[in-house]
Amino acid sequence: MPTRTAGLMPVLLVTVLGASVATGQLAPGFVDPMPALDAAAKAIGTANLRCVTISGTAYAGAVGQQRESARNVDWPRIDALANYTRTMDWERGSMKEEFDRKPGLNPAAWKYGVRWIDGPLQQQPHQIFTVKDNYAWHMDGPAAAPVASTPDLAAIYQLDMWLNPHGFLKAARLPGANPKATWRWELGEMGRDGPEVRPERVTVVSITVNGKFRVDATINKEHLLQRIHTWVADPVLGDMNYEHEFTNASYVDLGNGIRFPTEWHSHQGWDDNYGMQAASAGHNAFGGSLKDIKANHCPGTVEVPESVRRATFRVRVESTRLADGVYLLGGGTHNSMAIEFRDFIAVFEAPLNEDRSLAVIEEVVRLMPGKPIRWLINSHQHFDHAGGLRTYMHIGATIVTHVKNFELYVRDVLNYAPRTLQPDMVSLWPPTELAEGYFYEAIRENFIISDGTRNLNIHYVNPLDHVDGMLIAWLPRERLLFEADLVDTTQPRPAAPTSDQRSFFNAVRKLGLEPLQIVPVHGRPLPWADLR
Numbered sequence: 001m002p003t004r005t006a007g008l009m010p011v012l013l014v015t016v017l018g019a020s021v022a023t024g025q026l027a028p029g030f031v032d033p034m035p036a037l038d039a040a041a042k043a044i045g046t047a048n049l050r051c052v053t054i055s056g057t058a059y060a061g062a063v064g065q066q067r068e069s070a071r072n073v074d075w076p077r078i079d080a081l082a083n084y085t086r087t088m089d090w091e092r093g094s095m096k097e098e099f100d101r102k103p104g105l106n107p108a109a110w111k112y113g114v115r116w117i118d119g120p121l122q123q124q125p126h127q128i129f130t131v132k133d134n135y136a137w138h139m140d141g142p143a144a145a146p147v148a149s150t151p152d153l154a155a156i157y158q159l160d161m162w163l164n165p166h167g168f169l170k171a172a173r174l175p176g177a178n179p180k181a182t183w184r185w186e187l188g189e190m191g192r193d194g195p196e197v198r199p200e201r202v203t204v205v206s207i208t209v210n211g212k213f214r215v216d217a218t219i220n221k222e223h224l225l226q227r228i229h230t231w232v233a234d235p236v237l238g239d240m241n242y243e244h245e246f247t248n249a250s251y252v253d254l255g256n257g258i259r260f261p262t263e264w265h266s267h268q269g270w271d272d273n274y275g276m277q278a279a280s281a282g283h284n285a286f287g288g289s290l291k292d293i294k295a296n297h298c299p300g301t302v303e304v305p306e307s308v309r310r311a312t313f314r315v316r317v318e319s320t321r322l323a324d325g326v327y328l329l330g331g332g333t334h335n336s337m338a339i340e341f342r343d344f345i346a347v348f349e350a351p352l353n354e355d356r357s358l359a360v361i362e363e364v365v366r367l368m369p370g371k372p373i374r375w376l377i378n379s380h381q382h383f384d385h386a387g388g389l390r391t392y393m394h395i396g397a398t399i400v401t402h403v404k405n406f407e408l409y410v411r412d413v414l415n416y417a418p419r420t421l422q423p424d425m426v427s428l429w430p431p432t433e434l435a436e437g438y439f440y441e442a443i444r445e446n447f448i449i450s451d452g453t454r455n456l457n458i459h460y461v462n463p464l465d466h467v468d469g470m471l472i473a474w475l476p477r478e479r480l481l482f483e484a485d486l487v488d489t490t491q492p493r494p495a496a497p498t499s500d501q502r503s504f505f506n507a508v509r510k511l512g513l514e515p516l517q518i519v520p521v522h523g524r525p526l527p528w529a530d531l532r
């Protein structure tokens with residue numbers, strides 16, 4: 001009875017597959033993670049290591065502070081981290097990092113890697129960053145008051161404690177880790193390993209860390225973890241690649257069966273020097289040679305300071321009227337400026353992130369009801385100045401930016417790649433223009449936004465050390481000049497103008513602008529006369 005047999009076949013197949021899942025057999029492509037984890041833990045003595053203190057010299061890459069996004073352009077390294085010491089105590093859930101770095105070059109709140117956000121500059125050479133459970137804080141000098149990190153940053157700092165061989169193997173045993181594994185033939189890294197003719201079979205184990213991050217580790221035939229990889233949320237790049245790499249050669253024997261790597265190499269952003277897929281080639285965010293290793297050198301319980309425990313991070317928007325229909329939206333580290341036209345509004349700068357941008361947009365709509373925000377002028381591509389671009393795209397604004405930023409924004413930023421860790425408006429409700437791309441004005445020199453009575457003139461400023469692709473905006477009738485990072489009134493003015501400031505003053509002179517006031521993204525407006 002052929003008809004009957006054919007009818008039975010699918011039922012039988014379903015039964016066989018169902019049974020294999022029930023008895024714990026693995027689907028093709030997957031392997032049992034436990035033997036790989038056990039062998040790795042035994043190879044480096046993870047059971048014998050409760051905590052560790054490591055020291056040496058490290059470097060710090062400033063994620064999102066690149067001068068331009070192009071092939072082989074990495075995150076800039078501001079200053080080395082001298083006397084870098086890190087203590088990781090996995091049992092107590094704490095990690096402390098200390099180092100010396102030249103003051104005045106970077107925001108005090110910035111450790112390395114993600115979230116360089118212009119704010120109070122580092123004052124003291126000795127820096128201390130601590131994380132304990134869900135709390136993180138930094139101290140600018142040993143006597144300074146602790147300053148709480150935002151919860152998203154605290155989660156990344158906490159994650160770092162597990163993104164190393166012993167940390168990963170410990171995290172894999174915690175409840176909720178739910179290890180899964182696959183295998184592959186690994187070709188290695190073109191830039192580091194050269195041509196590969198005999199790929200090595202590796203096991204890749206993935207686990208969930210802190211109930212949130214999916215972290216995978218590549219375990220090689222020597223049972224050593226060579227790459228530990230995950231993603232973290234970034235307002236500009238979305239689900240951002242985040243990984244640490246270790247080489248077999250750098251493991252040293254600490255006795256008692258414990259082995260530990262001395263060379264650290266960390267990527268934030270895709271390891272994409274050649275711009276194969278991403279426009280931003282920036283990735284080296286942290287690394288160094290940390291050769292002084294003390295096993296089981298435990299510091300005891302780290303107490304979370306009360307001020308850190310109680311810290312809140314509410315977005316505050318304070319608006320100031322600068323002229324008729326011209327507002328400064330302040331209240332945080334970065335201002336935006338809103339300019340009212342007859343039928344629409346233009347906003348200068350979309351800084352930080354979506355929370356900030358949504359709050360600023362609400363205030364703009366309250367101040368000037370019934371008109372669309374038609375234009376968003378983006379000063380430059382630094383991540384703390386571009387973190388709100390997607391939000392303005394979401395509400396329907398056209399992004400005015402210099403043509404040198406266009407490639408980065410189209411490919412890496414204003415794209416429809418899903419954002420799973422911190423979904424934003426565009427990822428949740430991608431508008432149709434996103435695919436078509438007609439919400440940009442990528443300008444070269446000058447651009448005028450006008451309603452026939454009011455003009456807002458936008459100009460390119462170059463050459464600059466700070467960044468390439470910098471725009472300023474000028475309101476001729478009110479003689480207000482909007483700018484970012486060229487003159488910050490939050491910082492003490494240098495004794496003599498910097499070369500970037502000379503370029504800026506030169507542009508103002510050549511364009512024939514005679515400003516009454518300069519309106520910076522950082523700080524309060526300043527009479528132009530005070531500046532010259």
Ligand SMILES: [Zn+2]
Nearest residue numbers: 382466467485
């Ligand atoms: Zn900048």
Ligand SMILES: [Zn+2]
Nearest residue numbers: 118484485522
């Ligand atoms: Zn800035």
